[in-house]
Amino acid sequence: MTLPLVIGLVAATVVLSPILVRVIDKKAGYPLAALLFAAAAVLGSKFTSVAQGDALFWSRTWAADVMGTGTSIDFALRADGLGIFFALLALVIGGVVFLYSAAYLPERDGNTSFYTIMTAFTLSVLLLVLADDAVLLFIAWELVSIASFLLIARSGSSGEAGSYRTLILTFFGGLTLLAGLAVASIQAGTTRLQDILASDVWGDNRLTVVVAMLIAFSAFTKAAQFPFHFWLPEAMAAATPVSAFLHAAAVVKAGVYLLLRFSTIFHDVAAWNYLLVITGLFTALMSAIFAITKTDLKHLTAYSTVSHLGWIVAAIGVGSPIALAAAMTHTLAHALFKSSLFMLIGVVDHEAGTRDMRRLGPLYDKMPYTFVSTVVAACSMAAVPPLFGFVSKESILDAFHEAPHGMVLLLIAGCAAFLTFVYSAKIVFGAFIDGPKDMTGVHEAPAALWVPAALPGWMSAVLPFLLFWVDSPISAGVRAITGDETFEVHLGLWHGFTAPFLVSVIVLAGGIFFTVYHRKPVYERFRNKALLPADGTEVLSWTTRKLSRMGESFGALADGFNPSRHLFPLLASVTAMGLAALLLTDGVDGVALAPRADGLDVWWDLIPFAIIAASVLGMVFTRSRLASAVLLGTVGVGMTLQMFMLGAPDVALTQFLVEALTVVVILVVLRYQPRMFPETKRRRKVFAGVFALLAGVVAFFGVYNLTGRRDRSELAQWYLTEGGKLTGADNIVAVIIVEFRGFDTLGELSVLGMAAVVIAAVVSSMPRHMFEAGTRPRPFGQSQLNSIPLRKAAALVVPVLIVLSVLIFFRGHTAPGGGFVAALVLATAFALNYLSRGADADVVHPMTPIRLTGWGIIIAISSGFLGLIEGGFMYAIHGEIAGEHLTTSLIFDFGIYLAVLGMVTSAINALGGYLRPGAELSELDYARDEAENPLPAVPEPEQPENAVDAHPAPINPAHDPQPLTTKEQ
Numbered sequence: 001m002t003l004p005l006v007i008g009l010v011a012a013t014v015v016l017s018p019i020l021v022r023v024i025d026k027k028a029g030y031p032l033a034a035l036l037f038a039a040a041a042v043l044g045s046k047f048t049s050v051a052q053g054d055a056l057f058w059s060r061t062w063a064a065d066v067m068g069t070g071t072s073i074d075f076a077l078r079a080d081g082l083g084i085f086f087a088l089l090a091l092v093i094g095g096v097v098f099l100y101s102a103a104y105l106p107e108r109d110g111n112t113s114f115y116t117i118m119t120a121f122t123l124s125v126l127l128l129v130l131a132d133d134a135v136l137l138f139i140a141w142e143l144v145s146i147a148s149f150l151l152i153a154r155s156g157s158s159g160e161a162g163s164y165r166t167l168i169l170t171f172f173g174g175l176t177l178l179a180g181l182a183v184a185s186i187q188a189g190t191t192r193l194q195d196i197l198a199s200d201v202w203g204d205n206r207l208t209v210v211v212a213m214l215i216a217f218s219a220f221t222k223a224a225q226f227p228f229h230f231w232l233p234e235a236m237a238a239a240t241p242v243s244a245f246l247h248a249a250a251v252v253k254a255g256v257y258l259l260l261r262f263s264t265i266f267h268d269v270a271a272w273n274y275l276l277v278i279t280g281l282f283t284a285l286m287s288a289i290f291a292i293t294k295t296d297l298k299h300l301t302a303y304s305t306v307s308h309l310g311w312i313v314a315a316i317g318v319g320s321p322i323a324l325a326a327a328m329t330h331t332l333a334h335a336l337f338k339s340s341l342f343m344l345i346g347v348v349d350h351e352a353g354t355r356d357m358r359r360l361g362p363l364y365d366k367m368p369y370t371f372v373s374t375v376v377a378a379c380s381m382a383a384v385p386p387l388f389g390f391v392s393k394e395s396i397l398d399a400f401h402e403a404p405h406g407m408v409l410l411l412i413a414g415c416a417a418f419l420t421f422v423y424s425a426k427i428v429f430g431a432f433i434d435g436p437k438d439m440t441g442v443h444e445a446p447a448a449l450w451v452p453a454a455l456p457g458w459m460s461a462v463l464p465f466l467l468f469w470v471d472s473p474i475s476a477g478v479r480a481i482t483g484d485e486t487f488e489v490h491l492g493l494w495h496g497f498t499a500p501f502l503v504s505v506i507v508l509a510g511g512i513f514f515t516v517y518h519r520k521p522v523y524e525r526f527r528n529k530a531l532l533p534a535d536g537t538e539v540l541s542w543t544t545r546k547l548s549r550m551g552e553s554f555g556a557l558a559d560g561f562n563p564s565r566h567l568f569p570l571l572a573s574v575t576a577m578g579l580a581a582l583l584l585t586d587g588v589d590g591v592a593l594a595p596r597a598d599g600l601d602v603w604w605d606l607i608p609f610a611i612i613a614a615s616v617l618g619m620v621f622t623r624s625r626l627a628s629a630v631l632l633g634t635v636g637v638g639m640t641l642q643m644f645m646l647g648a649p650d651v652a653l654t655q656f657l658v659e660a661l662t663v664v665v666i667l668v669v670l671r672y673q674p675r676m677f678p679e680t681k682r683r684r685k686v687f688a689g690v691f692a693l694l695a696g697v698v699a700f701f702g703v704y705n706l707t708g709r710r711d712r713s714e715l716a717q718w719y720l721t722e723g724g725k726l727t728g729a730d731n732i733v734a735v736i737i738v739e740f741r742g743f744d745t746l747g748e749l750s751v752l753g754m755a756a757v758v759i760a761a762v763v764s765s766m767p768r769h770m771f772e773a774g775t776r777p778r779p780f781g782q783s784q785l786n787s788i789p790l791r792k793a794a795a796l797v798v799p800v801l802i803v804l805s806v807l808i809f810f811r812g813h814t815a816p817g818g819g820f821v822a823a824l825v826l827a828t829a830f831a832l833n834y835l836s837r838g839a840d841a842d843v844v845h846p847m848t849p850i851r852l853t854g855w856g857i858i859i860a861i862s863s864g865f866l867g868l869i870e871g872g873f874m875y876a877i878h879g880e881i882a883g884e885h886l887t888t889s890l891i892f893d894f895g896i897y898l899a900v901l902g903m904v905t906s907a908i909n910a911l912g913g914y915l916r917p918g919a920e921l922s923e924l925d926y927a928r929d930e931a932e933n934p935l936p937a938v939p940e941p942e943q944p945e946n947a948v949d950a951h952p953a954p955i956n957p958a959h960d961p962q963p964l965t966t967k968e969q
Helices: 002-044 047-051 081-104 111-130 134-153 157-188 193-198 206-222 231-237 240-248 251-266 270-293 297-318 321-352 368-381 388-402 406-432 447-465 467-482 499-517 519-525 536-556 563-584 603-621 625-645 649-670 682-706 714-727 732-740 742-764 783-811 819-835 848-869 889-912 923-932
Strands: 056-063 073-079 878-881 884-887
Touching (some): 002 111, 073 134, 073 193, 081 111, 081 251, 081 321, 111 240, 134 193, 134 240, 193 251, 251 297, 251 467, 270 406, 297 388, 321 388, 406 499, 499 519, 563 682, 625 649, 649 819, 649 889, 732 742
16 A cells, blocks of 8 residues: 555645645645655655565556446556656655745745645656556646646746747647557557556557657657757746756656656667657757856756756667666756756845846855855766766766767767856856856855755765665666666766766866866857747747638638538538548448348338428428528427337437427527528529538438448447346436446536537627627517416426426436436426516526536536446446435436536526526616617518518507607607
């Protein structure tokens, strides 16, 4: 239970952070850091057994038998040598950052959001590096992206643009990761990560190369490799503790972890090797040059992070066990000196009021402890012996030297190392020595601030003398990647006179010479100099603008109120594909397209066919919108009759109720429009007729050949024979919807929720001039008088519908019914209640649809978690209470019931409610409103002589007052 305990301790920090901030404000960092250190201690206590090959493991079924494939998705955690290395890195560095935050942050309300998101950030990173299921890995990957976005965005306007660009790039990486993991899981036949990596489908084939490229691009977005490098310096808008954690142990290390984890299967794939080595070294060189031009200490350090990540990625690309060990060593070294540098820069900013070198002056004597600590961290970054950064850089140079084209790689790495020394020196001299300003009055920071900041950097000075402590975790990590249980690494300060050592000597000598004699003119010449005509931010902005314009141009194709503009591209595409299948192939999925002589089985089938055919013909020839709506309803009636005759009462009842409610909604919409359709040109009629015939032919052959002319599938037969036994149900249709395919239904439920939101949003945004004159808010003529019979009928029918709704809901498990149909029955009662009124009015309180939809989705999702007790998410648990068979799927069905009811009432309220929601107005009020806010006259289309007037003259003027004129008022 070690892993659940570790996750639980970190999750506790997320829960406790708002409470602690409320009690002790910014000092909440101390207890939160203690919890992270406790989690690290628990995990570290198991390291000895993990190093010996006994990985920690914990798993619970999340979703059992996904899509009937027999594959389950598990909340699986696994801590092997690699996972525990990165987990301890995140926990320890995170704890130090929280100690620093307790002294660094100002006392203000924003600390609640800071600590809450930071702890969630830590939890997301921990889940990512310990995940042993592809689904959990992907979810944690996206949570890391969201957390980093929120931490950058909370810095205010200075971080808003950067946070969005960060989100775009990291979510792009999420898409490629999703594709890569999906392909890998399908090919391996499992979502378990270790099983995927151990699968025999990988090798010298295209599949391996494709997945390798997808994984690499995903990691590049997080690890800030070219061309995705520019988001990381923009993230400097976030607070200094965020920058320290993000650069040292969080987002960027997530990308490194992903590359190392998948090196198990890609380490000898040539495309992977070349891509990582070339991209990594190019990024290291490019970012080092950019770093030298910066005067903002955080921006300079950010570019140095990109450069060092390039070193690590290139080492991973080499792929040998020695190179992988070097990559892990430099990952540790980078986490130590980089977290320290960021926090020390924050100390300078905190005390001097700026981090711009142009506004700083000599601080070495004003802040001696901060100065010495910065020198140690910067020297480690510059690989000055005997610091740990020197050890890690030497290991990478050794790996490059032993790789193919080793001398070329060594030469490029030597250039990057020299530039690293140059910008490391710029941090020290620019912040503490060369600055032009008078720093009188600046003093050393409190120990509570600079000690946590200095601690990781000073570890770089201690570890070289305790390298045997580092050998074991690095070796365990490489063994977890390669599976070679005999591998051992032995880090050291001295490996003899080798080519890498010669490169290091040249770099150190050249760096010292440059710093002493040439630093000032070079730094001045390249100060904030733009080295390229455009940076990555401008390229991304240009790309998004072009994509937006492209989207607008495609959207313009359907930009109008004419439905044909929306439907034609879709129908044309389907028709074209169908015609191609008919003309160019002999069958679809093995089903021959030749005519069949099955004949008409049941002559009664001609009745629904005749109803449908007559209704469609009527719609083709009528110009009345009202008649078209009625005829559309009769098409649904014909389909309902056909379903009843085929023995599908569940589907038929649903279809009939949907048709009834749809007609009500359509009629409410139609009253905003002219009574008659405009006259259509002859050429358009001919084109539409030909297109309709082609679409009809394709639809006919598609239905004729692809449905109802085969034996039942194995899955369908299994549902019929086994579904009832497993669930104790007789209504297999409802059981499939809410139990076997609950995930599908949950997705459809979210669509209903979105539909309710969209209806309310679109209708509320419609300007008044879009309404047909006299339709809103004024009701139809004689509406109050005409509604009396319906009002009396509703008083009798509505209670019956309510009772029916409850009965249908509870009988859905064993007979036709269920939550969806029951909600439609009750929605019909609401629709009837609305129709019985003589004027516009909300059928329920304006907030009720939102509450119904929201609670419905919440209840449906929450019921899924009950399944974790026994089988997995959405797993239905069955039992008996008072002799009645009950199941947790009934709770899920109740969520569906509420959401459907919310969607329908939202449509009626939005389209049929008064403009001021909830107002109960008389007809005189409507008339006065129309007089005060006159609607523009809309010309009526020319009517034929025999046209039926949809607005007859009122029979009783007393019940149909006309709008008052200004004079009458």
